[in-house]
Amino acid sequence: MRFVVTGGMGFFGSILCDHLLSRGHDVLSVDLLADTTSTRRYKNVQLDLRNLDALKSTLNEFGKESRIDAIFHVAALLAHVTADPNELWAANVDGTKNVMECARQLSIPKVVFTSTNCVFSTGFPEPVNEQTATHPIEIYGKSKLAAEEIIRTYTDISSVIIRCPTIIAAGRLGLLTILFDFVREGRRLYVVGDGSNRYSFISADDLADACLLAAQSVQSGLYNIGSDNVPSMRQLYSSLMEYAGKKPRIVCIPEAPTVIALKILNRLGLSPLGPYHYRMLAANFVFDTTKIKTEIQWRPTKTNTEILCSAYQYYIDNLESINSATNVSAHHSKAKAGILNLLRMIS
Structure with a gap:
């Protein structure tokens, strides 16, 4: 099959491209970032999804040899990458509209969109299903929910929206990295509340399979x-410390x-943790995955x-190159810890 991946230079996008290639499919990445490596097995075209003409021309050219079977729309601009909410909205919302418009004009039959649990603003005592009411509180979650709504208006295109929790794998x-530096140095780890809350993750490989x-x-x-089988945050942190050879x-x-x-x-710009993060630190948030298991026959293979x-192991093994990396996506680079560095030093 022949696929296009938006955001193929990013953390999950690159994993998805490799996943598709390993199964014999043809893949084209389109991304705002350039390909700075010489080892990728797939082609990346550097373009801005907000440029409809450029996107349509690129996809039309890729589809000449054989019809494009689907677009995987995984590109997104994150709130801690830009301080300009208008830029984030345009990238995530207008970019999605252009992806859908290209799919319509070029008769691409399927679009798979990765959305986020940031379309919610609170935790829930019970697993969250597809009918749970959304209520995003920050610009990123609002933009992803708006993108979902745009996709649903294209009723002539078969689309799948996958709401993801935090996507993690080697290289994330x-x-x-703020947590990993605490662990690497054997510092105290902090849980908000009693640490009994549970929070879903998803393996990038499992998501690519889905x-x-x-x-x-x-x-x-x-x-x-x-x-x-999502563990409590206290259990998860203890397991990570033990894995790292540190006393929990x-x-x-x-x-x-x-x-x-x-x-x-x-608000003072001293912490990288935004409204969604600090509101969810002590909350339960576990997705009910019954529907995707039943209808698409997907199963997770890795635990939190x-x-x-x-x-963590990838971070330790590649710390030197990570510290010197430039021109990479947000999830491929270290976050600025701000005042949390001070907390680490006294922990």
Whole structure:
């Protein structure tokens, strides 16, 4: 089959491209970022999804040899990458509209879109299903929900929307590097509340498998995804410390004053943790994945603990190159810890 991946230079996009290639499919990546390596097995065309003419021309050329079977739309601009909300909205919303318009004009029959759990603003005591009411509180979640709504208006195109929790695999960096530096140095780790809350992750490899299954399926609609048997955050942190060969030192801190402090620090530009992050630190958020398992026959293969330990090991093994990397996506680079560096030093 012949596929286009938007955001193929990013963390998940590059994993998805490799996943498709390994199964014998033809792949083209389109991304705002240039390909700075010489080892990729797939072609990347550098372009801005907001440029409809450029996108249509590129996809039309790729489809001349054989029809494009599906577009995997995984490109997105993150809130901690740009301070301009208008730029983020244009990239995530207008870019999605252009992807759908190209699919319509070029008769591409399927679009698979990776959305996010940031379309919610609170935790839930029970697993979250596809009917749970959305209520994003920050620009990124609002833009992804708006993109979902745009996709649904293209009723002539078969589309699958997959709402993802945090996507993790070896090579996932971003905000996780703040946690990994605490672990690497054997510092105390902090859980907000009593640490009994559970939070879904998804392995990037498992998500790539789900995307391909969705593209090949006759099904369309909205699906939640996530790992099975989600441990508490306290259990997860303890397991990570033990994996790293460190003595687990988990400290519980009260929820209300912590959230207030993080809110103030974020507004002052001193903390990278935005509204979604600090509101969810003590919350339960686990996706109900019954629908995707039943209709698309997908199954997760990795647990939260396995996923996080794999990402940590990659970070340790590649720390020197990570520290010197430039012109890479947000999830391929270290996040700026801000005042959390001070917390690490005294922990």
